[in-house]
Amino acid sequence: MPKVSPSLLAxxxxxxxxxxxxxxxxxxxxxHLDVMDGMFVPNISFGFPVLEAxxxxxxxxxxxxxxxxxxxxxxxxxxxxxxxxxxVHQEATLHLHxxxxxxxxxxxxAGVTLNPSTPVSTLEDIIADVDMVxxxxxxxxxxxxxxxENTIQKVQRLRQLISQSGSQALIEVDGGVQGETAxxxxxxxxxxxxxxSYIFHAKDPLAVIRSLKSLEA
Numbered sequence: 001m002p003k004v005s006p007s008l009l010a011x012x013x014x015x016x017x018x019x020x021x022x023x024x025x026x027x028x029x030x031x032h033l034d035v036m037d038g039m040f041v042p043n044i045s046f047g048f049p050v051l052e053a054x055x056x057x058x059x060x061x062x063x064x065x066x067x068x069x070x071x072x073x074x075x076x077x078x079x080x081x082x083x084x085x086x087x088v089h090q091e092a093t094l095h096l097h098x099x100x101x102x103x104x105x106x107x108x109x110a111g112v113t114l115n116p117s118t119p120v121s122t123l124e125d126i127i128a129d130v131d132m133v134x135x136x137x138x139x140x141x142x143x144x145x146x147x148x149e150n151t152i153q154k155v156q157r158l159r160q161l162i163s164q165s166g167s168q169a170l171i172e173v174d175g176g177v178q179g180e181t182a183x184x185x186x187x188x189x190x191x192x193x194x195x196x197s198y199i200f201h202a203k204d205p206l207a208v209i210r211s212l213k214s215l216e217a
Contacts, residue, residue: 001213001214001215001216002182002186002190002191002192002193002212002213002215003029003030003170003191003192003193003213004027004028004029004030004192004193004195004209004212004213005028005029005030005031005032005063005172005192005193005194005195006023006026006028006031006032006194006195006196006199006200006205006209007032007033007034007174007194007195007196007199007200008031008032008033008034008054008196009032009034009045009196010196010197010199010200010201011200012200016050016053016054017057019200020054020057020058022205022206023058023060024057024058024059024060025206026205026206026209026210027206027209027210027213028060028209029060029061029192029213030060030061030062030063030084030085030192031054031058031060031061031062031063032063032065032174032194032196033046033051033054033062033063033064033065034065034067035047035051035064035065035066035067035068036067036068036140036141037067037068037069039068039069040067040068040069040089040091040092041067041140041141042141043141045067048074048077048081051064051081052081055081055082055083061084061085062081062082062083062084062085063083063084063085063087063111063172063192063194064078064081064083064085064086064087065087065111065113065134065174066086066087066088066089066092067089067092067113067140067141068092069092070092070093070094071086071088071089071092071093071099072088072093072095072098072099072102075099075102075103075106075108076106078106078108079106079107079108083108084108084109085108085109085110085111085131085132086103086106086108086109086110086111087110087111087112087113087132087134088103088110088111088112088113089112089113089114089115089140090112090113090114090118090122090123091114091115091118096112096126097125097126097129100112100126100129100130101129109131109132110129110130110131110132111130111131111132111133111134111172112126112130112132112133112134113133113134113135113136113140114133114134114135114136115136115139115140116136116137116138116139116148116150116151120133120135120154120157120158120161121161123158123161124161124165127161127162127165127167127169128165128166128167130167130169131168131169131170132169132170132171132172132191132192133158133162133169133170133171133172134172134173134174134194135151135154135155135158135171135172135173135174136174136175137151137173137174137175137176137177137181137185138174138175138176140175145175145176146176147175147176147177147178147181148175148176151173151175151185152184152185152188155171155173155185155188155189155190156188156189158171158189159171159188159189170191170192171189171190171191171192172190172191172192172193172194173185173190173192173193173194174194175194177193177194177195177198177212178195178197178198179198179211182195182212182215183215186215186216186217187217189217193212193215195208195212199212
């Protein structure tokens with residue numbers, strides 16, 4: 001069964017305490033946090049004041065996804081949050097191997113994200129060192145976008161690369177994950193489903209999370 005990491009970006013920020021209570025009561029495995037700087041992606045989401053407030057009350061491991069330029073600047077600050085996973089974009093990090101090493105040295109799991117146009121082959125020399133690869137199935141920056149169909153084949157290529165290299169990396173997908181796309185992603189080899197609007201805008205978010213977790217490859 002896949003892990004489910006609801007994306008806080010789609011939550012009701014006027015009632016964030018209530019949204020976190022729902023996540024705590026749910027079968028969700030992690031909480032996905034998208035940090036955007038308005039430079040690497042054309043949007044600004046939230047920063048460390050919000051992350052710190054969420055970290056105090058969220059009982060799920062924090063899956064922090066940095067959509068920012070030079071994310072290595074914030075490794076120590078992310079560590080102090082108690083984050084489980086620090087995920088950086090391959091396209092935003094000049095010295096990716098060093099950044100992965102520094103994330104591990106800080107005691108966190110290290111993830112690498114690929115934009116839709118970035119091929120999985122760019123990870124051939126780093127795949128054995130990462131704990132997870134996040135494939136963006138929409139162009140990063142905004143929630144509620146339409147799923148990019150090529151992601152299914154991209155997941156399959158990444159699964160093959162992981163198998164051939166002996167890597168233990170998980171595959172996570174973020175963007176347009178809902179009732180129609182999620183089963184196909186899991187069958188293609190996805191380990192972790194990130195879903196925002198489909199969960200937080202549902203009449204019964206707890207049931208939606210359970211349904212995603214019940215999917216079988």
